[in-house]
Amino acid sequence: MAIITFTSDFGTRDHYLAAVKARIFNYNPNIQVIDISHNVEHYNVAHGAFVLNSVFRDFPKGTVHLVAINSLNEANDKYIAARIEDHFFVGTDNGFFSLLSEKPAIVVEILFDKNVVQTFPEKNIFAFAAVSLASGKNLYDLGPNIAANTLKRMVSRKLKSNKNLIEGNVIHVDNYGNAITNISKTLFEETAQGRNSVLSFGRENVESIQTVYHQSENGDCVALFNDLGLLEIAIKNGSASQLLGLHYDSPIRISFSPEIAV
Amino acid sequence: MAIITFTSDFGTRDHYLAAVKARIFNYNPNIQVIDISHNVEHYNVAHGAFVLNSVFRDFPKGTVHLVAINSLNEANDKYIAARIEDHFFVGTDNGFFSLLSEKPAIVVEILFDKNVVQTFPEKNIFAFAAVSLASGKNLYDLGPNIAANTLKRMVSRKLKSNKNLIEGNVIHVDNYGNAITNISKTLFEETAQGRNSVLSFGRENVESIQTVYHQSENGDCVALFNDLGLLEIAIKNGSASQLLGLHYDSPIRISFSPEIAV
């Protein structure tokens, strides 16, 4: 059974979610729709891109990922389908895809009748495109190729690092209040070279980055590398975001003991 | 695979939702249950009817729609199954169905053992009825026919209109804070006959009803006809409900320039 995943900011109080699913089942009742999240913050493309980026590779190659976030924002935003890292995506060229992956993308602009005003493209355009791809149709059946480098770009915060310092940012606060940063375990280990480090943010300094969550006591601040390989700051059985004032984009700094000249 | 849709005010913190689904799977493991919404406001029959009315026709004809909203309110509320617009419904005769559709309905009262006190009819009565219908059984297998005009009626706000004026109401505030009204595009166009119009609500006057959402700037008020063909008042990237004070039942008025005598 082919899979379409579905990521949106639709929430769960209205008919929007079911309207898109109904359309999908009308086209092909044998498709399995898997909800990623429908509680992406309203219009927040970065939130949605973080969530989908964190999980799409866990699905079988060839899975189709339908993205419904802020699709009506700008008049000239194109509706696109893309093949990225052996997965298919259907959504709006509003910056989302520049945050999703930096790997090469094959992109088509989805053709539709522009005389019809679109107030619900996810139902009236994306559902059909996603079902086509999930049913094995070719990407180019949906519309003409466009150059991936013409897609809208949103610039995510870049890490700064030198041999004694890494400066990054919080890129997601999860449902538990854990603050996930853009500092990868790989960069940390390459930079640390076994040296001690101090993690700083706001007025806090944490002496050690732990490998496991459960070595600490309730209320302790824990910094560890999570399943995504990213540094995550948590409070055991509490909200790091609330208790430490960590929010989306908060700066995070790791400094390493300078090597002593001998 | 037959489909049962499921609309409720159960929320998602408890076992209620899963209890109904488990019962359905016990009767027939090959049925696909599609959630419409379980975050209908508690006991709010009008909210639930708006949501299901907005989407049920998007499902294949013959789909069964199970409705679990305020089923225990009144001692004499009947449990019913109905065929309306080639779809099947199972729920409580508490006014919900009068708000769902004004088309002809074939209705049966679902028989059950009235010596057993029902505290959870959705699990103990509706699941079986929905599975029966989804499995192709006849409506009359569930109980005797009752006249559709004996169903409880809730009166929805009616539009008033003359040749220069339409007066309607907000009938739903969605998850984004968009205010959806009962003023249809069809009525608007018939009345407008190409004339200019002014939309008024509270202290606001909007000179133009736009056809597309994205012609405006962030924070602008946008009035457009949505995918349901209904006038919707939105704030671009904001909540019209909060910022404009629009709530369920708020009055909305459209006045048209009188024709000038020549």
Added chain:
Amino acid sequence: MAIITFTSDFGTRDHYLAAVKARIFNYNPNIQVIDISHNVEHYNVAHGAFVLNSVFRDFPKGTVHLVAINSLNEANDKYIAARIEDHFFVGTDNGFFSLLSEKPAIVVEILFDKNVVQTFPEKNIFAFAAVSLASGKNLYDLGPNIAANTLKRMVSRKLKSNKNLIEGNVIHVDNYGNAITNISKTLFEETAQGRNSVLSFGRENVESIQTVYHQSENGDCVALFNDLGLLEIAIKNGSASQLLGLHYDSPIRISFSPEIAV
């Protein structure tokens, strides 16, 4: 199609839920995953156990129930699979299973490579274990047997009762604000022997325990035995928790008229 149910405190804003499901589908695309709840209060093992205990028996025997609540709390918490009441469970030995059922359990400790730090055992360990069991593999394929009486115990509040009195507690406040207690209909009826009773909590006294919800007026306090056979205190069309100050663990007392000596 085999069923895996899924109960967690993951919420629905992040990728955690989809990450576990993707792993399950990668192992076996023909498994149906049914969400019980993902809005269990964070780390609240008692809440999760109440919800799953209230519904797991409604699923077909042999169903696998994956539990993801507070899995990283303590370093020595084992990951276990268990067979209880002809159902299978996969989760963490953190006290959850002692609250789930008092029936005999066959338990195995799930083996995994302890050199790999586990920050997401639900995805990396539980998904595989659940799919194995759902695919018909033996419990002992997952790891060695451990004695059920070595599992961590959390003590739930015990009822006190004598021939004129039952003292219990609120064990769950549901999404409507209904307060569900640990006082069963069976105990009540055995104790009452047809006598009148007074239900007391806080400053309230309720003279009668009703059998049906709808005999009361809006705003009335209703006490009835629910579908689980447990005494539940509700406010018709209101929140008993808010209006009566009933919370998890609030004491509830039922006193019966003493028999009069003749």
